[in-house]
Amino acid sequence: MKIIVCIKQVPNTTEIKIDPVTNTLKRDGVPSIINPDDKSAIDVAIQLKEKHGAEVTVICMGPPQAENALREALAMGADNAYLLTDRAFAGSDTLATSTIVAAAIKKLGADVVLCGRQAIDGDTAQVGPQIAEHLGIPQITYAAAIDYNEERNSLIVKRQFEDRYQTLEVSGQCLVTVLSTLCKPRYMNVWDIVDQDSKEVGKITFADMDLDAKNIGLAGSPTKVQSTATKQFDKTIETLELDPEAAAKAIIDALSKRHLI
Amino acid sequence: MNKNIWVFCEQRDGEIQPVALELLGIAKELSEKTNEKVGAILVGHNVKAKANDLVAYGADEVYVVDDEELDNFLTEPYVQAVYKLVSDYKPSILLFGATSIGRDLAPRLSARLRTGLTADCTKLECDEKGNLFMTRPAFGGNLFATIACPDHRPQMSTVRPGVMKKAERDDSRKGEIIDVKIDWDTSKFAVKLIEEVKEVQSVDKIEDAKILVSCGRGVKNVKPAFEVAEKLKGTVSSSRALVDAGVMEHARQVGQTGKTVRPQAYLAFGISGAIQHLAGMEESEFIVAVNTDKSAPIFKVANLGIVSDAAAVMKNLIKML
Numbered sequence: 001m002k003i004i005v006c007i008k009q010v011p012n013t014t015e016i017k018i019d020p021v022t023n024t025l026k027r028d029g030v031p032s033i034i035n036p037d038d039k040s041a042i043d044v045a046i047q048l049k050e051k052h053g054a055e056v057t058v059i060c061m062g063p064p065q066a067e068n069a070l071r072e073a074l075a076m077g078a079d080n081a082y083l084l085t086d087r088a089f090a091g092s093d094t095l096a097t098s099t100i101v102a103a104a105i106k107k108l109g110a111d112v113v114l115c116g117r118q119a120i121d122g123d124t125a126q127v128g129p130q131i132a133e134h135l136g137i138p139q140i141t142y143a144a145a146i147d148y149n150e151e152r153n154s155l156i157v158k159r160q161f162e163d164r165y166q167t168l169e170v171s172g173q174c175l176v177t178v179l180s181t182l183c184k185p186r187y188m189n190v191w192d193i194v195d196q197d198s199k200e201v202g203k204i205t206f207a208d209m210d211l212d213a214k215n216i217g218l219a220g221s222p223t224k225v226q227s228t229a230t231k232q233f234d235k236t237i238e239t240l241e242l243d244p245e246a247a248a249k250a251i252i253d254a255l256s257k258r259h260l261i
Numbered sequence: 262m263n264k265n266i267w268v269f270c271e272q273r274d275g276e277i278q279p280v281a282l283e284l285l286g287i288a289k290e291l292s293e294k295t296n297e298k299v300g301a302i303l304v305g306h307n308v309k310a311k312a313n314d315l316v317a318y319g320a321d322e323v324y325v326v327d328d329e330e331l332d333n334f335l336t337e338p339y340v341q342a343v344y345k346l347v348s349d350y351k352p353s354i355l356l357f358g359a360t361s362i363g364r365d366l367a368p369r370l371s372a373r374l375r376t377g378l379t380a381d382c383t384k385l386e387c388d389e390k391g392n393l394f395m396t397r398p399a400f401g402g403n404l405f406a407t408i409a410c411p412d413h414r415p416q417m418s419t420v421r422p423g424v425m426k427k428a429e430r431d432d433s434r435k436g437e438i439i440d441v442k443i444d445w446d447t448s449k450f451a452v453k454l455i456e457e458v459k460e461v462q463s464v465d466k467i468e469d470a471k472i473l474v475s476c477g478r479g480v481k482n483v484k485p486a487f488e489v490a491e492k493l494k495g496t497v498s499s500s501r502a503l504v505d506a507g508v509m510e511h512a513r514q515v516g517q518t519g520k521t522v523r524p525q526a527y528l529a530f531g532i533s534g535a536i537q538h539l540a541g542m543e544e545s546e547f548i549v550a551v552n553t554d555k556s557a558p559i560f561k562v563a564n565l566g567i568v569s570d571a572a573a574v575m576k577n578l579i580k581m582l
Contacts, residue, residue: 011400094378123398124368128368129369130368130372133372133373134372141336162361163460164273166458167454169455170452223377223378223408225407228406228407229407238564239567242569243569244569245577247567250565251549258526
């Protein structure tokens with residue numbers, strides 16, 4: 001079984017702060033990490049490899065420094081890693097990104113493609129299903145458990161909804177997006193850390209793939225960011241310092257004035 | 262040329278989901294500006310009877326695909342059905358709820374249509390020409406981006422549940438119901454359903470509550486909050502801190518990684534108001550905050566802010582209510 005795991009390197013958004021003067025994001029000094037859902041996807045792939053035997057390839061689209069994320073994946077136990085990097089990829093929205101990643105998967109070949117459900121910087125959850133469509137293979141999103149049935153050569157996936165779950169079976173090629181709750185990703189292990197030093201992180205550029213320039217980058221992105229803003233509040237605010245009894249009375253008065261009690 | 266504003270009206274077990282009515286609400290609002298019709302997509306099995314409800318909630322046209330292939334939600338049959346409708350009737354705007362169904366279906370469809378999709382929007386506006394401006398949080402709610410899709414149609418968006426105002430029901434409304442049959446390509450149905458299991462909700466749904474009594478780190482004992490909620494005929498919700506501490510269930514969590522709520526009154530006790538929390542409740546109609554820390558960010562969104570001890574205030578509320 002050939003498994004490709006698609007990962008993204010993201011800023012650790014819990015550490016992002018707003019600069020109160022310029023009203024912009026302060027990204028300096030914010031560490032980059034493997035997106036948490038994607039890290040679970042790497043772990044699932046390695047679990048499948050350990051249980052059933054598989055070749056695990058991790059790919060990541062991004063600038064040259066995203067190689068660090070791929071090195072970490074190798075140190076977790078992945079067999080191969082490729083960085084998809086090219087100036088032509090810059091400015092890609094989810095559709096353009098998925099077009100590029102799908103082209104790389106086509107080039108490398110895979111039976112199973114695993115992605116994290118969504119990235120913590122963009123929170124779109126769109127790239128996985130879009131890759132599956134470009135490849136013309138079925139998708140299962142929101143996976144809470146994955147197992148492989150050797151006899152039937154099929155994946156059994158628990159698909160989570162808000163109010164229910166489904167157990168689904170798919171044979172043949174497919175793409176699965178996994179929830180970070182699916183497993184607790186392993187740490188890098190000492191042997192693989194040593195080993196990854198001797199491994200190459202391959203580079204795949206625009207010229208290496210069957211891609212049309214008009215479908216990627218800024219030009220190939222149907223969505224355009226018009227403006228960005230940090231949070232603004234425009235409420236009528238009244239802040240009072242009250243003892244608990246007066247406070248309770250103020251709350252009751254306010255609620256009855258609005259006919260809520 | 263593409264025209265009209267369409268809503269994918271999600272149903273589960275034949276029940277129209279609340280987010281569908283919220284989307285009809287915003288679609289109606291947008292349609293008044295663009296002077297277009299509101300179209301509703303209703304796909305499923307044994308769902309046709311619900312089409313009239315969608316008319317009552319504001320749809321001028323309801324496109325129904327009622328077929329046993331659509332009995333349970335599976336990506337490919339649902340995509341084929343919606344793709345056929347969109348290709349034949351060419352709406353200009355296509356909205357989905359940002360649910361585990363909408364966020365599976367919409368990206369797959371956007372790639373098939375090769376058009377843009379904006380995820381998990383919290384605000385939608387448009388100009389007279391029908392260009393849609395979609396605002397969504399990014400970077401964990403630290404930043405808001407407004408996104409357009411100028412050269413591709415339909416303009417697609419998934420919209421966060423609980424953010425838009427529900428459409429008002431009006432049974433005197435008239436609308437057209439259009440039945441559509443699909444010529445399935447079953448060779449693409451590779452995913453087989455083995456079983457579907459409904460999970461019982463043990464917790465009251467916070468997104469449906471009229472009044473929420475919400476607790477944060479500043480509340481050491483949450484029991485009085487349940488008493489206050491009971492007296493107010495409300496529900497208890499929580500900030501992330503108490504969920505992480507194992508004190509509250511995740512289903513009660515409000516915020517970026519929890520639920521978005523817009524009750525008529527949101528009473529925040531001992532919640533400091535991290536931006537991720539505010540993202541989930543700031544659309545509430547009336548916000549009361551009780552916190553001992555005068556500089557807590559929650560006071561920036563509160564209509565009534567009270568610097569006082571949360572536990573003591575709750576104790577007094579129980580006595581006085």
